[in-house]
Amino acid sequence: MFIGARTIKTGIAVTTTLFLCNLFHIEPASFAVITAVVNMQPSVSQSLNNAWQQIGVHLLAATLALFIGILIGANPVSIGAIVIVLILICNWIGWSGGIVLGIVSIIFILDSPPESFLNHALSRSLSIFVGLGVALLINRVLAPPRYKAKLLDALQSLLFNSSAFFLESLHTFIQAGSLTSYQKLDPQELIIQLDDLTMIYEHAREEITIEDNPPIIERLLEICRGFIERGQSITQMTAQRVERRQTTYSEAELQEISEQFQGIMNVLSVGHGKLTELIRTLRLSLTEKKRSGFYTEDISYWESFDKAIDEWxxxxxxxxxxxxxxxxxxxxTELRWAERRTKTxxxxxxxxxxxxQKTRHT
Known part of the structure; x- marks a missing residue:
């Protein structure tokens, strides 16, 4: 079983927090540990953003709790009312990610014995700052996971595999007239690969800069998903076509395909070749960072397809x-979609x- 870097970091953070709390007699240690775990984020910057938000939420929660605790005292109504106020303020400020811990802070503080209310509140505040500090330190000292490089490599792999699946599905449909049986291609591994890549992309968002051209990455994810889903559609129709021919035609009739219908298949075969070349160019453009030129839709090709359909x-x-x-x-339609998306x-x-190039010359 694989143990990821974040798992190890979280374990170290828990151990360090408990050690510091025991060393300096900070109570409650459990609250400090919870704070550290909540702020153990996938990257340094995300942990920083979340930590500052948690600090702000805790200060707000502590202020509200102290105000209510000193003036009114803790009871179910006052606690419920102050929780509502906290949620409204946090949503208004944009601190919605820290609301849960803020509510816990209010409950912890207002749950303190009346005779030691202030000391209890300050102790809780100290414990949360210890947890936050440990989380930030661990994320700084231990290198956080780098998702961008992993994303780009996985995207190249998925583009290769998903486009190959689509092209193979298209080729098999074109050649289905000569098939006596057909086993549908299984895209399950591609679907798993796509799901994993989508998760990596969510983690890598903050590492991606303008120079990485996020629209290209998003377009590539879209086209990979389309290759898989539309390839599935084509394989389903191929299976139905082969089965229909087997149950309808005699052995001799199976060998006969009208000249007009074969003309349609020939045009699709040409389109398959054009798309194959486009995808090859796309892969080279991504791997070798070379310009590919500007592409427009091949109107003459689709006119030849319409002509073949009319003749049939x-x-x-x-x-x-x-x-x-x-x-x-x-x-x-699927072929045309693939052509347009690849050219885009x-x-x-x-x-x-x-x-x-313009930036370099200016």
Whole structure:
């Protein structure tokens, strides 16, 4: 079982906090430990942001609790009322992430015995600052996880695998007329890979700068998801097409494909080749940091596809052929989507390259 860096850091933070509390007789130690764990964030900057927020929330909670405790005293109504006030103020200021610990602070402080109320409140305040200090120190001393490099590597891998899955699904549909059986491709590993990458991206957001071009990263995530989902759709139609042909046609008829329908498949095959080249260019642009040029939609290609569809429609009729037409149309739509999205990313990369060149010359 793999033990991550954050797990180890949290264990060290708990041990250090308890040791300091025992050494300096700070009570309650449990509250200090809870504070340290809550503020053990995936990165230094996130821990800093959360810690300052927790400090502000605790100071606010302590002030409100002391005010109510001294003037009114602790009772269910006063505690409930001050919790509502704390939540409203925190939401208004933008400190919603520290509300829970602030509520705990109020309860801890107002739960103190009346005869030692002030001492109890100050002790609680000290314990939370110890926890915060330990969390910040551990995150500073121990190198935090670096998610950006991991994100970019994983994104390259997923782009390669998901695009290969989509291209293979498309190729198999085009060649389905010669298939006697078909086992659908299983994208489960790709789905798991995508989910893991999405989680990494959430952690890496604060490490990503303008120079990394966040829109490109988001577009790549979108296109990877599309390759997987749309590839699944194509494989499903391929399985249905093969099964339909097997149950409807005789052995001799299975070998016959009309010239017009084969023309449609040929046009799709050309589109498959064009998309393969586009994806190859995209991979090279990302790995070698080279400009790819500006791309526009290939209108002439889609006009040739429409022409092939029209020629086939003039030769056939009936519900059976209508289903085949719908399948071909869906596959063509998925192909067009992939072409457009890939060109969009390539154009973003080209735009980024041009911007860098202009910056260097100015």
């Amino acid at each position: 429609n003039r030769q056939v009729s009936g519900v059976f052929y209508l289903r085949a037409l719908m399948e071909v149309s869906v596959v063509a 990313v390539l154009n973003l990369i080209d735009k980024q390259y041009n911007s860098k």
